[in-house]
Amino acid sequence: MIHFENVGKRYADGGEALSGINLQLDAGEMAFLTGHSGAGKSTMLKLIGLIERASYGQVIINGKNFSKLGRRHIPYVRRDIGIIFQNHQLLNDRTVFDNVALPLVIAGLPYRDIQRRVHASLDKVGLLEKERMLPLSLSGGEQQRVGIARAVVNKPPLLVADEPTGNLDPALSAEIMNLFAEFNQVGVTVLIASHDIDLITRMDKRVLVLDKGRLVDGAGEQGEVQP
């Protein structure tokens, strides 16, 4: 599902955020991406979400080689990846329902299907009764769950989350993580960037460790684990 082959990312200011990353994450797997601030977690997720392009190497997600992807095709690739952002990225002038419905509206589904699937998705994250509210009137944890509902509403095969529990208390964090585990149980590949070591340890899943732009642990079958 996620395949990195000798991937590096240099920014315009000369800093090298990632170097020589090799990674294989199979379909249906769930993994955590961890490391210190500035280790390259966000950059890696940005490469997966096509927000940034790799400076060298091959990023192949869901069978698509991103280095050969034209600008025109980016939207369609992004529809196959459910991304959950630390700052939620919700539209604050639209109701919870409209926020979650957006990926389906973009895909051009009929309204009846949209309603059914948004309700299913909101029910899943336990926010069905708040569908008419605006995001800013919800708590941080609830906003995060709206973001999750939006990410899964069009059934992407891959879920990527950037510090989804960043601002939440431990109990809420555990609740969110369990939600991801449930999605993984029904076959969705899940990759979560987090520095909450306690939580990651308790989840007992594969852990990828980044340090100064290099993958130092958990690279997978093709990855070279460096000392």
Added chain:
Amino acid sequence: MARQATRRSPRRSATRLSSSEGILKRGASTSAMRRPHRKGWLRGYFKGHFQALFLSLGRVSRNPLSSLMTIAVIGIALALPAGLHVALKNVQGVSAGWEDAVQISLFLNQGIEAAEARRIAEKISAMPAIEEVVHVTPQQALGEFRQYSGFGDVLAVLDENPLPNVLLVRPTKAASEPLLVEPLLHELRNFSSVEMAQLDMEWLKRLYAIMAIGERGVLVLAALLALAVLLIVGNTIRLAIQNHRDEIEVQKLIGATDAFIQRPFLYSGLWQGVLGAMMAWLLVTLSLWLLQGPVQQLALLYSSNFSLGSLEPAGVLVVLSAGGLLGLLGAWLAVGRHLRDIEPT
């Protein structure tokens, strides 16, 4: 999880779990649904446009004041050339009858009696190049002068009628050609009892020349104001794009195509243009209505039943489609320039 369990009833947890399988069962395999199916492509296309049409109308109506300002500016910009066009059309309408009504005014010598004048009139109307001769006696002329000039009281001071007999000579259509009418004028001028012969043609030529300039001027003005409308709409849409920057970023992040994102903005431009054009039509109609009274008064002074013509249906259509097209084009230029700059970071 413990907290979750205490908060929710077991029944509810159960439905949640089953619904999770419901919404994600196909998750790992399908991506076909996300690209619209070929068969439903056209329907989806129109549906998307339909949505954007109303979304953009909603945006226009959500900011009534600023939208109204923009629409008013567009309206005024379009009303100017449209109004001038209507004015020019009216002037052309008035003067259209004049061209084939070439008329020579023969002022007879002061001493000539009415009977003598009638005899001359008959003699002239017998000429082959003459269509009609109208004899205006001094009394008739005086009556008209009293009625229309407003100087009726002055006439009371005069001992006798100072006006001469006048023959209004209208040549046949064939003889009205500028090349033929000049010798005719010369011939009539040589009549012994004719004091003065006047051909009212030069001013008509000048009038037409002036109207041609006016027509060109309206075109130039229309082009300039069309450019202004383009810039107004472009700027409005640019601001709208900046105001929706966050929304555009989010839409791009979750897989919206450029076409999807730009559609509401294009329709906003279209709405503004069309509503501005309707405003222009309203302004022109209102102005004409205000002018109708005085113009009719003036027409009465020329003993004409002329009435001010308004913007013809074809003209309304031209103004509306020009407004719509300019709005769309302005929005398209703004979208093309500014939408690409916004990328999620």
